[in-house]
Amino acid sequence: MITGDVGAGKTMLASEFVLALLERRGPGEPVPVRLALPGWSGSRGPRDAGAFTRWLQERLVDEYKLPKITAHALVTARKVIPVLDGLDEMDPTASALPNRGPPICCGRSTSGSTGAGACPTSSPAVRTGTTDSSRPV
Known part of the structure; x- marks a missing residue:
C-alpha cells in the first residue's frame, strides 16, 4: 500500500512500482497493471x-x-496483478486530512534508499491518499 498527501507522488510511485515489477517479471508470470480505483x-x-x-x-x-x-x-x-490507484479519491473526507509527508510504500518512506523496487509483489497493490494510521483503509 502506498500512502501520502495529495500531490506527494503516489500515482508516480505506483507507476514506478509497475515498471519495477515488469523489469523483474519472468516468462509466463503475471503482468502488473495500474488501474484507477475510482472506477469501481x-x-x-x-x-x-x-x-x-x-x-x-x-x-x-x-x-x-x-x-x-x-x-x-x-x-x-x-x-x-492489479495495482489499484486512487483509493483516496473514493473517500470524500480524505482531502480534509492534514499533510503527512512523502508517499510511503510498504511502510518505507520513498525519501530513503528504498522505493518501489523494495515492495513485495503481492496482488493486488493499492495506492491511497493518507498516512493517518488511525483511519481504517
Whole structure:
C-alpha cells in the first residue's frame, strides 16, 4: 500500500512500482497493471464474490483495449496483478486530512534508499491518499 498527501507522488510511485515489477517479471508470470480505483462503484453488492473479477476484466477491455475473451482468460488464469490507484479519491473526507509527508510504500518512506523496487509483489497493490494510521483503509 502506498500512502501520502495529495500531490506527494503516489500515482508516480505506483507507476514506478509497475515498471519495477515488469523489469523483474519472468516468462509466463503475471503482468502488473495500474488501474484507477475510482472506477469501481461497488454497487454490485458486497456479497458478490465475482464483482471485482468482472470489474477487472471490464477495465482491461476499456482501458487497455483487450478483447473480452483475452481479458477473461488473463484474469481467470491469474495472469494480472492489479495495482489499484486512487483509493483516496473514493473517500470524500480524505482531502480534509492534514499533510503527512512523502508517499510511503510498504511502510518505507520513498525519501530513503528504498522505493518501489523494495515492495513485495503481492496482488493486488493499492495506492491511497493518507498516512493517518488511525483511519481504517
